[in-house]
Amino acid sequence: MIRINENYLKLQASYLFSDIAKRVNRFQQAHPDRQIIKLGIGDVTRALPPACIAAFHRAVDEMADDTTFRGYGPEQGYPFLREKISRYDYQARGADISADEIFISDGAKCDTGNIQEIFAGAARVAIPDPVYPVYLDTNVMAGRTGSYKQGRYEGIVYLEGSRQNGFIPELPDQPVDLIYLCYPNNPTGATITKTQLKTWVDYAREHQALILYDAAYEAFIRDESLPKTIYEVDGAREVAIEFRSFSKTAGFTGTRCAFTVVPDTCRAFSADGQSVPVHSFWHRRHTTKFNGVSYPVQRAVEAVYSDEGRRQIQQLQHGYLENAALIRKEMTALGYDCIGGENSPYIWVDGRTDSWQFFDMLLEKAGVVCTPGAGFGRCGEGYIRISAFNSFENVKMAMKRITAALSSK
Numbered sequence: 206m207i208r209i210n211e212n213y214l215k216l217q218a219s220y221l222f223s224d225i226a227k228r229v230n231r232f233q234q235a236h237p238d239r240q241i242i243k244l245g246i247g248d249v250t251r252a253l254p255p256a257c258i259a260a261f262h263r264a265v266d267e268m269a270d271d272t273t274f275r276g277y278g279p280e281q282g283y284p285f286l287r288e289k290i291s292r293y294d295y296q297a298r299g300a301d302i303s304a305d306e307i308f309i310s311d312g313a314k315c316d317t318g319n320i321q322e323i324f325a326g327a328a329r330v331a332i333p334d335p336v337y338p339v340y341l342d343t344n345v346m347a348g349r350t351g352s353y354k355q356g357r358y359e360g361i362v363y364l365e366g367s368r369q370n371g372f373i374p375e376l377p378d379q380p381v382d383l384i385y386l387c388y389p390n391n392p393t394g395a396t397i398t399k400t401q402l403k404t405w406v407d408y409a410r411e412h413q414a415l416i417l418y419d420a421a422y423e424a425f426i427r428d429e430s431l432p433k434t435i436y437e438v439d440g441a442r443e444v445a446i447e448f449r450s451f452s453k454t455a456g457f458t459g460t461r462c463a464f465t466v467v468p469d470t471c472r473a474f475s476a477d478g479q480s481v482p483v484h485s486f487w488h489r490r491h492t493t494k495f496n497g498v499s500y501p502v503q504r505a506v507e508a509v510y511s512d513e514g515r516r517q518i519q520q521l522q523h524g525y526l527e528n529a530a531l532i533r534k535e536m537t538a539l540g541y542d543c544i545g546g547e548n549s550p551y552i553w554v555d556g557r558t559d560s561w562q563f564f565d566m567l568l569e570k571a572g573v574v575c576t577p578g579a580g581f582g583r584c585g586e587g588y589i590r591i592s593a594f595n596s597f598e599n600v601k602m603a604m605k606r607i608t609a610a611l612s613s614k
């Protein structure tokens with residue numbers, strides 16, 4: 206009799222986005238003539254940059270000719286792409302990361318989900334609340350938690366975000382081995398300073414812990430004093446793995462390309478206390494279970510690093526940041542405290558009421574869809590997330606309607 210992995214039975218069904226869809230459909234049916242504006246799900250709306258499309262087409266043509274055709278590529282990614290990432294994303298910022306320390310993949314979702322399997326089942330895990338749910342659910346699947354009680358899994362150390370700490374959690378008050386951090390943050394849009402990030406790096410060094418740093422939104426940072434990579438912090442090379450993605454930063458959510466950085470100097474420990482290089486473990490996992498991102502996609506992403514590509518993605522990000530600034534400005538003018546929306550495409554609004562109530566109110570009075578903060582964890586209750594991923598026209602219209610609805614209250 207084949208038994209299943211019972212840890213999956215502990216998982217809470219994720220009703221968030223299906224609940225949202227249900228409410229939106231119900232509203233649309235009741236009001237067929239109302240045009241709904243979606244500022245909910247974190248997916249981009251604008252086309253891939255022309256430089257990427259041109260490179261994509263050229264690479265497809267290479268695949269059509271025996272003399273330039275490519276079969277399996279290197280599992281870790283083509284050197285042409287890893288070298289550009291190393292040079293432009295790291296060396297240019299004074300962060301000492303080499304091409305060999307970079308692993309190209311088909312998504313930061315898979316990488317942040319898969320990374321935990323190279324660590325012990327007994328590893329003590331610290332996860333923020335509110336949070337991007339992948340970190341939590343993959344640790345539940347792996348059996349690192351007990352059951353779910355009152356909105357929490359037993360065995361997880363929750364790093365609580367709040368109004369008081371501006372959604373930058375305090376250091377854990379009990380020993381942990383793996384720490385998930387994400388800045389600029391999804392869902393809150395909060396950013397972390399180099400000094401704040403250094404306290405985490407120092408903590409990890411002192412406690413022989415490891416930081417899993419999700420920097421999927423780094424490209425939205427415009428404030429030059431904020432760290433774009435954790436490796437700008439001294440000492441991070443020994444205690445941090447970084448995840449990046451081209452999804453939100455260059456529009457590759459549907460095309461799929463991301464990467465993970467595992468420095469050679471990053472260490473974990475065997476049961477007998479020997480230090481082992483994490484890089485060789487991730488290398489083994491990645492090359493055993495993954496056969497590389499498609500060649501045309503890697504060429505398309507390479508074009509992100511050309512002069513015109515960099516200009517074009519800057520423009521793309523600039524558009525979303527303008528939306529974010531407008532949302533933040535209007536919500537603040539209405540008297541709501543906001544986090545994010547600067548150096549981030551998300552605005553986290555303190556609704557001073559039940560998350561779902563605020564969601565329903567925006568839908569019914571303004572025809573605007575947001576995401577209830579409670580869907581990201583217990584500490585998200587009372588907040589909503591508004592996403593800047595839409596056209597400027599739609600965002601302008603959405604804010605006009607919200608302003609009209611809320612100021613007439």
Ligand SMILES: *Cc1c(COP(=O)(O)O)cnc(C)c1O
Pocket residue numbers: 247311312313314315317337387391419421449450451452453458462463
């Ligand atoms: C969107 C997102 C990702 C990743 O996306 P991929 O499309 O899988 O590369 C990773 N982390 C966070 C926090 C995200 O919001």
